Amino acid sequence: MTSQYRMSVVWIFLLWIIVFIGIFWRQRWTLPLxxxxxxxxxxxxxxxMDSTIPLNF
Amino acid sequence: xxxxxxxxxxxxxxxxxxxxxxxxxxxxxxxxxGEPPCPLCLVQRSGMVALAVGPFLNIxxxxxxxxxxxxxxxxxxxxxxxxRQILLHIATPGDPGYGPxxxxxxxxxxxDITFLVAIVGVALLLMWPxxxxxxxxxxxxxxxxxRVLTIMVAAWYSIYLVIITIFTFTMCGVGMCPADPxxxxxxxxxxxxxxxxxxGILSLLIGIISNSRMRRx
Numbered sequence: 001m002t003s004q005y006r007m008s009v010v011w012i013f014l015l016w017i018i019v020f021i022g023i024f025w026r027q028r029w030t031l032p033l034x035x036x037x038x039x040x041x042x043x044x045x046x047x048x049m050d051s052t053i054p055l056n057f
Numbered sequence: 058x059x060x061x062x063x064x065x066x067x068x069x070x071x072x073x074x075x076x077x078x079x080x081x082x083x084x085x086x087x088x089x090x091g092e093p094p095c096p097l098c099l100v101q102r103s104g105m106v107a108l109a110v111g112p113f114l115n116i117x118x119x120x121x122x123x124x125x126x127x128x129x130x131x132x133x134x135x136x137x138x139x140x141r142q143i144l145l146h147i148a149t150p151g152d153p154g155y156g157p158x159x160x161x162x163x164x165x166x167x168x169d170i171t172f173l174v175a176i177v178g179v180a181l182l183l184m185w186p187x188x189x190x191x192x193x194x195x196x197x198x199x200x201x202x203x204r205v206l207t208i209m210v211a212a213w214y215s216i217y218l219v220i221i222t223i224f225t226f227t228m229c230g231v232g233m234c235p236a237d238p239x240x241x242x243x244x245x246x247x248x249x250x251x252x253x254x255x256x257g258i259l260s261l262l263i264g265i266i267s268n269s270r271m272r273r274x
Contacts, residue, residue, distance in 0.1 A: 008231045009099045013222040016106045020215060023113045026195070034110045034127055038134045041103045045138050047233070048096040051145070 012040045065120050065188035066196060066203060069112040072178070073210045076109050079171055080217050081253055083164065089249025092156050093228060093238040097142040101168045102221065104135015108175055109214060116207050119193035125179050132179075136172035139165045200272050209264030216256045 015037045022030030083102065086092040094102060111128030115121065142165040146152045154163045162170075182188070196207050228238055244252060 009096070009103070009229060009234060010222065010226045010231055012103050013106070013218065013225055016103070017215075017218055017222060019110060020113070020211075020218060023110065023117055024211060026118050026197075030110075030114065031123060031127060034107065035130070037103070038107055038130055041100055041107070041134050042137070044103070045097070045100045045134075045141065048100070049141065 009044055012037060012044060015040060059187070059190060061185075061187035061190065062120060062193045063203075065182070065185070066116055068182065069115045069120075070203070070206060070210065072112045072175075073109055073116075073214075076105060076112075076171075077210060077213055077217075079105060079167075080214075082159070084217065084220065085249050085253060086157065086164070087224070088243045088252070089246045090157065091240040091242045093241055094225075095142075095155055095238065096234045096236065097138050097145075098155075098165065099225065099234060100138030101135050101142075101165060104131055104138060104172065105168065106214075106218060106221075107131035108135060108172070111179075113211065113214075117195045117197065117211075119195050120188045122183070122189065125183055128179050129176055132172040132175040136169055136176075139169035139172060143169060197271065200268060204271070205261075205264040205268045207264075208267045209260045212260035212263040213256060216260065 015033065019030055019034050019037055021027075022033060080102075083094070083098075083105075087094060108128060108131045110131065111124040111126075114124040114127070118124075142155070146154045146163075156164055159167060196204050225234075228234060243249075
């Protein structure tokens with residue numbers, strides 16, 4: 001399994017669905033899982049940064 | 058429960074309706090105008106979904122500092138995606154930008170404004186200690202219009218989240234998403250508006266029925 005399959009945006013949205021279930025059922029793991037979702041989003045963003053932006057303009 | 062807690066809940070609910078409006082706009086453009094989201098748009102969409110977690114937790118489990126902290130983190134993550142996209146289009150000379158403009162700005166610019174407003178809004182809310190003083194157990198214990206609206210907006214979000222996940226899967230599968238996805242006509246403009254209206258009415262019904270069932274228990 002390559003890294004792109006391990007880190008697909010579909011998994012991130014599935015994670016958000018689980019987080020929302022946690023909110024509605026008032027589970028204690030909701031917020032930690034939400035932080036995992038944020039970290040996964042950052043990793044997905046990094047994977048899509050495939051071109052450099054010159055910031056010396 | 059103090060009046061200040063009630064007002065804070067109202068502010069959080071209002072924020073959820075605003076975020077719902079933003080998601081509605083992006084889904085309307087996707088399904089009604091045939092504008093599929095790019096990978097960076099999906100990062101911002103994920104940030105927008107995450108932005109709703111804090112207000113939902115505040116309303117469902119009680120107003121807490123950590124929920125506001127999570128909202129700031131979510132705004133930073135989503136904002137990183139939108140700033141990256143804005144800079145990409147600025148850095149390329151003659152680049153017309155991605156997707157249509159709404160009121161003169163591209164959607165990623167509006168997303169960045171939304172994330173910035175969220176950070177400023179939460180910072181202002183954190184200056185108000187009165188909302189944390191009451192013994193707030195969440196809205197589910199108190200019947201009324203607020204509970205109906207909360208369940209309604211929660212149902213509406215859930216419907217959107219399932220739709221986003223299904224259509225992201227059809228577009229990207231379980232791999233990387235296409236950098237420039239082709240335009241796809243799922244619905245007509247009227248059809249998309251009708252679908253959004255139907256989701257709203259269904260959510261309102263879920264809110265009313267759930268509220269009355271909780272009252273009977």
